[in-house]
Amino acid sequence: MSGRAVLLVARQELRIRLRTGRWRWLLAAWVVVVGVFTLLTDLALRASNDTIYEGATEPPSIGPALFTVLVLVVFGLIMVVSPALTAQSVNGDRERGTLAVLQVTRLRPAEIAVGKLLAGWGVGVGALLLTLPFAVWPVVYGGVGAWRIPVVYLVMIVLLGVVCAVSQALSSLVVRGVTSTMLAYATVFALCVGTLILYGLMGAAFTQERTVVLDEGDGGTFTYVERSPSENIWWVLAPNPFVVLIDASPTAPERPRDQGDVAYDQDPLKDLHGAIRSTRVGPGVDRRDAPAVWPYGLAANLLLGVGSVLVTIRRLRAPVAALPRGVRIA
Amino acid sequence: MCLDDARYALRVPEEPDGDVMVQASADSDVGIWVRGVTRRFGTAEALRGIDLSAPYGRITALVGPNGAGKTTLLLILATLLTPTAGQVRVAGLDPVADPDGVRSRTGWMPDALGVYEQLTPREYLAFFAEAYRIEPALVADRVAALLARVHLAEHADQPVHVLSRGQKQRLGLARALVHEPRVLLLDEPAAGLDPRSRSELRDLLRELAASGVAILVSSHILAELEELADRVVFVAEGRTVSEEEIAGVSRFVVSGWRVRALDDAALATALAARGIAPLGITAAGSDLPPMSDVDAAALLASLVGDGVPVIAFGPIGGQLEAAYLALNKERR
Numbered sequence: 001m002s003g004r005a006v007l008l009v010a011r012q013e014l015r016i017r018l019r020t021g022r023w024r025w026l027l028a029a030w031v032v033v034v035g036v037f038t039l040l041t042d043l044a045l046r047a048s049n050d051t052i053y054e055g056a057t058e059p060p061s062i063g064p065a066l067f068t069v070l071v072l073v074v075f076g077l078i079m080v081v082s083p084a085l086t087a088q089s090v091n092g093d094r095e096r097g098t099l100a101v102l103q104v105t106r107l108r109p110a111e112i113a114v115g116k117l118l119a120g121w122g123v124g125v126g127a128l129l130l131t132l133p134f135a136v137w138p139v140v141y142g143g144v145g146a147w148r149i150p151v152v153y154l155v156m157i158v159l160l161g162v163v164c165a166v167s168q169a170l171s172s173l174v175v176r177g178v179t180s181t182m183l184a185y186a187t188v189f190a191l192c193v194g195t196l197i198l199y200g201l202m203g204a205a206f207t208q209e210r211t212v213v214l215d216e217g218d219g220g221t222f223t224y225v226e227r228s229p230s231e232n233i234w235w236v237l238a239p240n241p242f243v244v245l246i247d248a249s250p251t252a253p254e255r256p257r258d259q260g261d262v263a264y265d266q267d268p269l270k271d272l273h274g275a276i277r278s279t280r281v282g283p284g285v286d287r288r289d290a291p292a293v294w295p296y297g298l299a300a301n302l303l304l305g306v307g308s309v310l311v312t313i314r315r316l317r318a319p320v321a322a323l324p325r326g327v328r329i330a
Numbered sequence: 331m332c333l334d335d336a337r338y339a340l341r342v343p344e345e346p347d348g349d350v351m352v353q354a355s356a357d358s359d360v361g362i363w364v365r366g367v368t369r370r371f372g373t374a375e376a377l378r379g380i381d382l383s384a385p386y387g388r389i390t391a392l393v394g395p396n397g398a399g400k401t402t403l404l405l406i407l408a409t410l411l412t413p414t415a416g417q418v419r420v421a422g423l424d425p426v427a428d429p430d431g432v433r434s435r436t437g438w439m440p441d442a443l444g445v446y447e448q449l450t451p452r453e454y455l456a457f458f459a460e461a462y463r464i465e466p467a468l469v470a471d472r473v474a475a476l477l478a479r480v481h482l483a484e485h486a487d488q489p490v491h492v493l494s495r496g497q498k499q500r501l502g503l504a505r506a507l508v509h510e511p512r513v514l515l516l517d518e519p520a521a522g523l524d525p526r527s528r529s530e531l532r533d534l535l536r537e538l539a540a541s542g543v544a545i546l547v548s549s550h551i552l553a554e555l556e557e558l559a560d561r562v563v564f565v566a567e568g569r570t571v572s573e574e575e576i577a578g579v580s581r582f583v584v585s586g587w588r589v590r591a592l593d594d595a596a597l598a599t600a601l602a603a604r605g606i607a608p609l610g611i612t613a614a615g616s617d618l619p620p621m622s623d624v625d626a627a628a629l630l631a632s633l634v635g636d637g638v639p640v641i642a643f644g645p646i647g648g649q650l651e652a653a654y655l656a657l658n659k660e661r662r
Binding site for chain 1: 408457461
């Protein structure tokens, strides 16, 4: 696979994409929507941020809360948009008769597959990077930490690429563009919502009643009943893109606090992060020691993405011995 | 075509003439060499045994009814499909074992236009030039020369979607030529072209053939092919029915003849006296049953000798059309 050939295909594909449709208007609308959303969330958080803990002289920062809401909403929108980016990249070209003439050039199937993927992915990454200024906004309030932005954006870009790769593989497997687009959306839905439903159902189906007795240190004990066997089924949640994103985001550094003069910040991202990790430990274990979920989830997603690219390459190979039903080469 | 098949007959030669059939082997210098190729799609047999040679420097026509397997054969030659059985060599290479080698030496123009509507012809050709790994430094000159060659220079920087069908077709041909292939595969290149574009296409293909390119053209426009091609391969139901030099076609096809005279009555009387009953009489003339070139010449001489004012006398349709219809009639 030559880098030059991949870039040739990507450039060509990108040029065609940018000349069809009103990309400038779409991107402008996207920036306006995210901007207005950030502004309104900011105002809403300010309005409700009047609780100052006793002894605190400085109100908590709304930065972490704003950052959490913004990142989750932007990522949600990206997950909604991304299947469409490559869902017709192979079968659409087949329909227009432009794929076969590409296949008979000296471009290799891998160069065509990766080049086309880069073009679709690139459009998504562009849309994502346009939201960066709004992500910097809450950081200015403090309490978010400098590492969150690069890590969160990097993970979003990788997961976006996985969705693009899966959609592209579907477009190479399915003859009709409408069908492959629907399947791409179904896949994203299964990853984002299906895993949650499955986790909930499995937790309920395999309920184990375990009585946990905690020593409170002062001689007294605290007793509760744990029902979910979460430490056995946490892996069902792991491939969820939102779980990967939240769990991978670094926790904000503790703000220097002298005798409680600063109130605790509301940081939903940190809370969610803790909730996700706590699924890995059984009852009675200190949840602060719970190991990370994201390496497994990210690995599963990368496997899915790489597998999808390999499927696409395979489907672009010619000459072919067997034609699936309804496929017309040219 | 609404010609009556009764006006054509097929005279199969008793023994094949050695000099008519191209005696070629896989390693000889023919551009395309196909022996016993079959292709199955599930249970449907698209090709049941194709034999064909297309020598360098010559234009070979691939003629057959819809569904005869012409496009399937071209897809195999263009390295997109594998044959189920049989041997194929394109530019001396096996398209299954060495597709890249075949691709670098072969230009293919499918019947679908397959152009990106949003690009300009210049961008389109430059992309394919690079996709065929032509030195980037040479691309601009190569593209400019090609655009001039297919008469698209003045449209070079307009988007493709404003081009006419004929112009798009020429752009498709330019794409097939972008890497200066030794073998050219054209699927219905003249479809949708006006007469002027067709004659330009003919001139261009003749030029390419003269420079040593092996050209295989499939088409339905038989009169056109007759002027263009040197050789013709008839296929029907996935089989090669006949492989001939165009000049040799008349030797085994006897077509009907059409005669027209200033005096219809005198012509009718003269024909009746010779025991020839016209198959039909139209404003274009009287259609006579099939007869050989020699018999037709003798008839014309004797009609003129008897003082019949003949103003037109010629075969009905072209030789290829006659052969094509005769072959179709054979099969029924």
